Amino acid sequence: MDEYMKELRELVGSRPVLMCGASVILYNAAGEVLMMHRTDNDSWCFPGGALELGEKVEEAAAREALEETGLTVDQLRLFGVFSGKEMYYKYPNGDEVYNVDVVFASHCYHGEIRVNDEGREIRFFAINELPENISPPVLPVIEDVRKRKEEFYSAAE
Template structure:
């Protein structure tokens, strides 16, 4: 997929593209959620990323979570699908995207957290004590997570 996006960028430059991604809200046994501190925009997010050509969204969510955290995720459940103007994002390099993010949740995983080059820190947070600097396209996900917590 990285080559696909790279190839697309050769055609369109920095202009907006539609990007479909999958992410996972990972809960630990005490109900805290795992967030990653991104290296590209110095903000926090949930593990996730672009879906590769021909890949199922569940596979993408599991793959991205493993690549970014080293955790093998089990028992994915759909949390929500996010799209629209509020998921527009302009990357620090100038690339513009309108994201469609299929967000899963899971409290079942194996392994120990180890980061790849996309994250500089990983930490479990109480939902009511999430970091303030949330990556812009992740803010609607956090708002929905907090809303559901109060229901």
Template sequence: MTQYVKDMRKLIGTKPLLLCGASVIIFDTQDRVLMLHRSDNDTWCFPGGAMDLGEKAEETAKREVYEETGLIINDLELFGVFSGEELHYIYPHGDEVYIVDVVYKARQYKGHVEIDNESKAFGFFDLSNLPQKISPPVIPIINTLLKQTNEIK
């Protein structure tokens, strides 16, 4: 959680907060996607997180990937911007957010995955065999990814 979010939570408690962030769909050489098993809600997601004040979305994406996985990403390609009711979420501890997620794709990375304490596990998954328990704000992103993948075939 960024310092900005912590400061805002002191002011508004668990009330809805508009939260801007970025995430990255990382593909390996076998076209599998990297997903993280979240510690807070026991679901799977792509690496990503909240934007710091004054930070560019691309910087957020690269920083969050590095913090959560230890990977260095350089080849970001904009996948889409996701927002609205589908990205409304209430965390298990009660914080309510409306997320604006700038999502990128990446196919080149350096390093080996080493997860931080935000995740319990990680895996590279075929799009046809994704984990069952997906974090609710990630579902629209996955649906769009699957739709685009099927249109290309």
């Protein structure tokens, strides 16, 4: 958690806050998506996280992907912006958020996959063979990925 969120939590406690984040759907050549098994809530998600003060969403998405997966994203394409009641989440520590997640997709990245302290495992999954324990705010994104699979996978060619 960055300093801004720590300071905000000191002021508001665990009450709901609006949190803007960015995440990236990374596709491999087989059309599978990269997901991370988180340590904090034992759920799977796409690489991503909260914006830092003054940071652009594209910068946050690329930074989070690098921090969480070891991969440098070379090109981002806007996938969608997700908000609303279905993006509510209560963290295991009791902190509540309503997420606004700016989601990007990419086929263009390089580096070696590695897990940082936020994850237990990172791996690619076929979109119809995802693990069952998906982090709740990621579910609307996955629903959209399944609906728009051809649109974004074909962008790799």
